[in-house]
Amino acid sequence: MPKYRLLENVEIGPAVAEGNCIARIDNQVVFVKFAAPGDIGDVQIVAKKRNYLEGRIVKFHHHSEKRITPFCSHFQTCGGCKWQHLGYEDQLAFKQQQVVDAFERIAGLSGFEVLPILGSAQTTAYRNKLDLTFSNRAWVTHFDPETTIRPTALGFHIPGRFDKVIDIDKCHLMPDYVNEIQRGVKAFCDTHGYTYYDLLDQQGMMRNLMLRCNKKGEWMVLVSFFEDDAEKRHALLDYIRDHFERVTSLVYVINTKKNDTLQDLTVQCYHGNEYLMEELGGLQFKIRPQSFFQTNSMQAETLYAITKAFAGLSGKELVYDLYTGTGSIALYVADKARQVVGIEYVPEAILDAKENMKINGMEHLSFYAGDMKEILTTAFINEHGRPDVLITDPPRDGMHPDVVKRILETEPPRIVYVSCNPATQARDAKLLDEKYRLVKIQPVDMFPHTHHVENVGLWELR
Numbered sequence: 001m002p003k004y005r006l007l008e009n010v011e012i013g014p015a016v017a018e019g020n021c022i023a024r025i026d027n028q029v030v031f032v033k034f035a036a037p038g039d040i041g042d043v044q045i046v047a048k049k050r051n052y053l054e055g056r057i058v059k060f061h062h063h064s065e066k067r068i069t070p071f072c073s074h075f076q077t078c079g080g081c082k083w084q085h086l087g088y089e090d091q092l093a094f095k096q097q098q099v100v101d102a103f104e105r106i107a108g109l110s111g112f113e114v115l116p117i118l119g120s121a122q123t124t125a126y127r128n129k130l131d132l133t134f135s136n137r138a139w140v141t142h143f144d145p146e147t148t149i150r151p152t153a154l155g156f157h158i159p160g161r162f163d164k165v166i167d168i169d170k171c172h173l174m175p176d177y178v179n180e181i182q183r184g185v186k187a188f189c190d191t192h193g194y195t196y197y198d199l200l201d202q203q204g205m206m207r208n209l210m211l212r213c214n215k216k217g218e219w220m221v222l223v224s225f226f227e228d229d230a231e232k233r234h235a236l237l238d239y240i241r242d243h244f245e246r247v248t249s250l251v252y253v254i255n256t257k258k259n260d261t262l263q264d265l266t267v268q269c270y271h272g273n274e275y276l277m278e279e280l281g282g283l284q285f286k287i288r289p290q291s292f293f294q295t296n297s298m299q300a301e302t303l304y305a306i307t308k309a310f311a312g313l314s315g316k317e318l319v320y321d322l323y324t325g326t327g328s329i330a331l332y333v334a335d336k337a338r339q340v341v342g343i344e345y346v347p348e349a350i351l352d353a354k355e356n357m358k359i360n361g362m363e364h365l366s367f368y369a370g371d372m373k374e375i376l377t378t379a380f381i382n383e384h385g386r387p388d389v390l391i392t393d394p395p396r397d398g399m400h401p402d403v404v405k406r407i408l409e410t411e412p413p414r415i416v417y418v419s420c421n422p423a424t425q426a427r428d429a430k431l432l433d434e435k436y437r438l439v440k441i442q443p444v445d446m447f448p449h450t451h452h453v454e455n456v457g458l459w460e461l462r
């Protein structure tokens with residue numbers, strides 16, 4: 001018996017943040033998952049929050065004209081690609097509106113130019129990286145009462161269930177070779193009796209599988225083991241090396257920590273190189289297992305090209321690239337700048353940035369590691385100079401208020417702000433408005449079939 005009400009004949013409204021559609025009933029807001037604007041159906045409420053309800057359509061009376069047939073057999077169970085039931089043009093329109101709404105409603109801004117969103121040329125197989133999890137607690141949609149064997153999984157965590165993993169047969173996010181590797185690895189592990197990680201009991205051998213590829217079609221496979229068994233480890237790695245010739249980087253870690261992060265682990269190279277090389281805009285980037293790299297390489301070039309164009313460089317400028325990661329934007333704009341200064345939290349990323357600078361034969365960039373609000377001080381700016389152009393690409397939380405305050409004090413004539421979260425970008429825009437005029441924004445879709453949207457904005461000092 002459901003805990004909450006069933007709402008009948010609900011007409012579904014527009015797609016909003018987090019990929020949900022919105023409906024209004026009796027002055028209450030309901031966020032409906034996996035719905036399409038224009039659907040009419042009975043909505044089962046599944047959660048009550050302070051200011052809104054959450055629901056799911058359990059019976060359709062009318063299907064929206066915007067609906068299309070989802071392409072993935074894991075749709076609605078797996079946490080990714082939640083918008084597959086909407087045509088790509090509609091997805092783009094919703095993303096564009098989401099960005100405009102954020103700037104108008106959260107930042108209270110108007111009079112800026114909105115450039116039409118740039119869609120991704122590839123809408124499937126667009127990612128260059130996937131992280132899969134092994135689990136002895138598979139998410140089962142059909143329970144077989146005859147079996148006593150607990151099913152295992154190699155796939156993705158179920159939304160809202162940190163302990164359950166859905167076994168993925170075919171994922172459409174990377175080139176199909178990803179499925180050949182992951183199916184092969186799982187079959188090998190099952191046939192040879194390898195144990196899968198149990199998150200709750202903290203035992204089992206097989207923990208994670210990370211797969212990366214570059215535009216040339218070379219692959220990195222990283223196997224993460226929880227329990228170590230040298231003989232079994234060698235046998236599995238030999239199998240991958242001998243059966244998947246496109247794997248040019250076969251690496252592994254032994255991870256006995258509570259979390260899956262690689263940053264504090266020693267990665268061992270078993271075969272080939274311990275890195276992949278990728279080319280973006282004529283530049284070479286070395287990508288190590290732990291490195292951050294934009295996951296849609298083709299669209300990253302679009303994003304960086306817009307960032308560079310908005311920066312309006314002539315070759316004479318001092319550019320700051322805040323939240324530089326492995327220095328990709330810094331390097332991308334460097335041929336049109338006098339000097340570039342990159343700042344980033346993760347020290348290993350800064351090592352990659354310095355190495356990428358050398359690989360590309362550049363010398364006029366400098367990189368600094370540390371927390372932005374601690375590094376970007378008045379003393380730092382006095383030492384390195386006031387930037388002519390400041391580029392910033394913070395994480396989803398946006399910039400710390402102290403960082404925005406320092407930018408306002410420094411008064412760079414131009415700011416180019418790249419964001420993966422329009423809500424926090426709009427919040428920061430409201431603060432920048434004290435001294436800056438928002439000239440234009442350019443939404444970019446890096447992640448088709450998800451609600452995520454990237455946005456580049458240009459601000460000029462008033």
Ligand SMILES: C[S@@+](CC[C@H](N)C(=O)[O-])C[C@H]1O[C@@H](n2cnc3c(N)ncnc32)[C@H](O)[C@@H]1O
Nearest residue numbers: 323324325328344345346370371372393394395
């Ligand atoms: C969205 S990524 C941008 C990376 C880079 N611009 C690129 O395109 O590859 C945000 C970066 O901010 C870094 N970061 C997060 N919090 C930070 C902080 N407080 N101070 C400095 N860097 C931080 C992250 O490590 C990450 O590399």
